[in-house]
Amino acid sequence: MTAVELPGVASTPHPPDEDVVLHVRDLRMRYGTVDVLHGVDLTARRGEVIALLGPNGAGKTTTIEILEGFRMRSAGDVRVLGVDPGRGDERWRARLGVVLQSWRDHGKWRVRELLAHLGAFYAPYSTDRIPRPWPVDELLDTVGLTAHAGKRVNQLSGGQRRRLDVAVGIVGRPELLFLDEPTVGFDPAARREFHELVHRLADLDDTTILLTTHDLDEAEKLADRILILAGGRIIAEGTPDDLSRRVAGNAEIRWTRDGERFVHSAADATAFLRELFRQYGDGVQELEVRRASLEDAYIALVHEQESGGRAGAAAVWKQGSEA
Amino acid sequence: MNPTRAAVRAGVQRGLTELRNSFTNAQDLWGYVFPTLILLVTIFFMRGATVPGTGFSLGTRTLPSILGMGLAFGGLITLAQQLVVEREDGTLLRAKATPNGMLGYLVGKLTSISTVALVSMVIQLVPALFLVDGLRLTEASAWFTLLWVVVIGLVATLPIGAVIGSLIENPRNLGLVMLPMMGLIALSGIFYPINGYPGWVQAVAQVFPIYWLGLGMRSALLPDNLAAVELGGSWRHLETLGVLGAWAVLGLVLAPVVLRRMARRESGSRVAARRERAMQQAIM
Numbered sequence: 001m002t003a004v005e006l007p008g009v010a011s012t013p014h015p016p017d018e019d020v021v022l023h024v025r026d027l028r029m030r031y032g033t034v035d036v037l038h039g040v041d042l043t044a045r046r047g048e049v050i051a052l053l054g055p056n057g058a059g060k061t062t063t064i065e066i067l068e069g070f071r072m073r074s075a076g077d078v079r080v081l082g083v084d085p086g087r088g089d090e091r092w093r094a095r096l097g098v099v100l101q102s103w104r105d106h107g108k109w110r111v112r113e114l115l116a117h118l119g120a121f122y123a124p125y126s127t128d129r130i131p132r133p134w135p136v137d138e139l140l141d142t143v144g145l146t147a148h149a150g151k152r153v154n155q156l157s158g159g160q161r162r163r164l165d166v167a168v169g170i171v172g173r174p175e176l177l178f179l180d181e182p183t184v185g186f187d188p189a190a191r192r193e194f195h196e197l198v199h200r201l202a203d204l205d206d207t208t209i210l211l212t213t214h215d216l217d218e219a220e221k222l223a224d225r226i227l228i229l230a231g232g233r234i235i236a237e238g239t240p241d242d243l244s245r246r247v248a249g250n251a252e253i254r255w256t257r258d259g260e261r262f263v264h265s266a267a268d269a270t271a272f273l274r275e276l277f278r279q280y281g282d283g284v285q286e287l288e289v290r291r292a293s294l295e296d297a298y299i300a301l302v303h304e305q306e307s308g309g310r311a312g313a314a315a316v317w318k319q320g321s322e323a
Numbered sequence: 324m325n326p327t328r329a330a331v332r333a334g335v336q337r338g339l340t341e342l343r344n345s346f347t348n349a350q351d352l353w354g355y356v357f358p359t360l361i362l363l364v365t366i367f368f369m370r371g372a373t374v375p376g377t378g379f380s381l382g383t384r385t386l387p388s389i390l391g392m393g394l395a396f397g398g399l400i401t402l403a404q405q406l407v408v409e410r411e412d413g414t415l416l417r418a419k420a421t422p423n424g425m426l427g428y429l430v431g432k433l434t435s436i437s438t439v440a441l442v443s444m445v446i447q448l449v450p451a452l453f454l455v456d457g458l459r460l461t462e463a464s465a466w467f468t469l470l471w472v473v474v475i476g477l478v479a480t481l482p483i484g485a486v487i488g489s490l491i492e493n494p495r496n497l498g499l500v501m502l503p504m505m506g507l508i509a510l511s512g513i514f515y516p517i518n519g520y521p522g523w524v525q526a527v528a529q530v531f532p533i534y535w536l537g538l539g540m541r542s543a544l545l546p547d548n549l550a551a552v553e554l555g556g557s558w559r560h561l562e563t564l565g566v567l568g569a570w571a572v573l574g575l576v577l578a579p580v581v582l583r584r585m586a587r588r589e590s591g592s593r594v595a596a597r598r599e600r601a602m603q604q605a606i607m
Contacts, residue, residue: 061592070419070590090326094422100591103598105414108344117340120333121421124326168417180591 018082019046021176021208022067027076029062029232036062038232039076044225046175047206049198051213051223055302058229060212064178067210068098081176094125094132097174097207099182102165107154111145111164112136114153115171122172133171142200143167144193158185166194170201177201179211183218191218198222216295228298230305236297243297254288330423331430338434345439355439359447362389365514366454375516376552379545383455387544388513390444391536394473397440398480399487399532400504402432404497406488411601413594415586425586429485437477444473458544465543472539472563479532479567482574489578489585493597495604513537516552525554532570535563 022044029037037059044050054060065071066078069085069092078085083092106114119133126132140146143163148156156164162185169177179198183191195218201207202224213219219226220240228236228243236243251269255262257280266272269289276284345351369382409415418424452458459465487500510517510524511534517525528534542550542558550558 065590065592068420068590090422093420096420098420098591100413100416100420101595102413103594104412105409105417108348109340113340117333117337118417118421118424120336121326121330121423121427124324124329125422172422 023079025077028074030074049202049209049224051219051226054229059232095175097169097177099169099179112149119171132173159190176208220294230302235305236301244294252290255284256286257283330427334427334430337431341435383457386451387540388537391540392513394476395533395536399484402484403488407491407494411597416589468543475567476536479570482578485578486581489581535566539563
């Protein structure tokens with residue numbers, strides 16, 4: 001698995017405030033009499049990649065749209081780049097990137113033309129630290145659309161179109177980027193290239209990224225920190241490693257002996273292996289130990305939340321991950 | 324550079340790009356040529372007829388009236404249509420996600436739609452000149468009147484078009500606006516003088532901009548003695564300015580409020596919901 005830092009494990013003193021890009025406390029959203037969000041807390045620091053996971057209808061899109069300033073919240077303290085998104089002005093808007101799912105918009109425009117056009121709006125917001133917009137040729141190269149620069153948008157394939165969406169989202173060199181289901185419809189190669197791009201944005205440009213996805217593998221590869229939103233609350237939070245380690249304790253152990261395959265599930269894999277080797281020594285072949293995956297953790301947590309019981313337990317370990 | 328100025332400049336550029344895209348697109352080109360063909364056919368069949376009470380060709384009277392109608396139609400319907408469609412397809416949401424993008428979007432629309440209105444006018448006027456005579460095209464005063472009628476016509480109709488476009492959520496409901504529009508055109512003396520109609524019909528027609536734009540264009544292009552067969556026996560320039568000016572004020576007051584409200588409600592999930600709905604409708 002990818003090596004990840006553990007920004008949540010803060011024995012280090014708090015970094016200065018301007019490093020906090022997203023600050024959400026007790027965010028609530030109610031439509032009519034239905035509560036969609038019941039007090040979401042979330043913090044992101046500069047350069048962090050955060051994945052928001054959760055079942056459909058959990059409130060991911062609502063949360064993101066509130067942070068994007070596209071939707072008013074019912075209650076809660078929300079700061080995005082230090083600004084209340086309900087009152088964000090155009091200068092604030094220029095520091096955000098939103099990757100939208102394109103459908104039929106700008107179909108007659110040529111790829112290069114559209115990027116140059118949208119980029120022009122960001123030029124007045126260029127700073128010494130962040131020159132805006134991203135030069136079009138460089139951007140085309142970055143998202144792998146150079147060969148299609150002269151094509152009309154409606155002639156692009158689904159994957160190329162999605163890359164264009166990403167390019168539009170980052171043309172203003174955002175300090176904070178929202179990615180809602182970014183790789184839906186990507187083939188494996190395009191997905192890998194996209195992951196490299198996300199790493200590049202976070203590492204080289206210090207872009208903070210908040211992404212939603214249903215692909216747990218993707219969340220694990222990209223995110224420094226994962227938040228699981230279910231039933232309108234963050235029910236778990238931590239590094240991908242943290243989450244999988246904490247939830248389900250059992251590891252799966254597979255080996256062969258005398259040509260026969262064995263599978264065993266054990267809470268203490270080390271002890272089990274010691275015993276296994278003591279008994280059979282070199283007879284143990286093709287050994288594999290698989291710790292509980294993020295997927296196992298996710299399923300367990302969401303199930304726990306949905307079945308309503310043990311809500312207390314989830315809360316406890318959310319605190320654990322923040323301690 | 325000042326952000327507002329940058330957005331206005333990008334908006335004008337946007338309008339020009341949209342124009343170029345539409346002029347290199349068969350479907351849009353057909354949209355420009357088709358009304359001209361209808362116009363020419365109409366005028367051709369009117370060739371023997373005269374304006375009642377005069378010996379003046381009815382076809383010649385119809386030409387400027389249709390130009391006025393086209394102006395009203397372009398201002399009211401084209402902008403409304405594009406707003407509804409581009410809200411559905413996500414263009415507006417993209418504009419909203421861009422700093423000053425809504426300003427750029429609107430400037431772009433005003434640029435492209437005004438230009439299309441002017442270009443359409445030329446496309447209709449030039450070939451029609453071979454079919455009709457009696458227009459006063461060589462007089463400077465004719466062109467001056469034409470100019471102010473076009474300008475006030477666009478200012479009166481575009482903001483109202485923006486309001487209509489903001490209020491309609493589903494592209495299918497555009498028909499709700501098209502039908503009354505067609506009815507108004509029939510009442511507004513575009514193809515035939517309305518002097519013989521009942522008084523209340525004349526009154527209704529004179530509330531809306533279409534009648535006045537037709538009248539204004541006739542006043543620009545027809546000989547002065549034809550004013551005698553208009554309502555009130557005159558070109559009524561002051562009244563034209565008054566009614567169109569009132570619509571302009573109404574539109575300019577309402578449009579920013581309604582547009583802002585519409586823009587505020589746009590979000591990714593709304594666009595996604597509309598996409599769902601459109602897909603379902605396409606399947607059914």
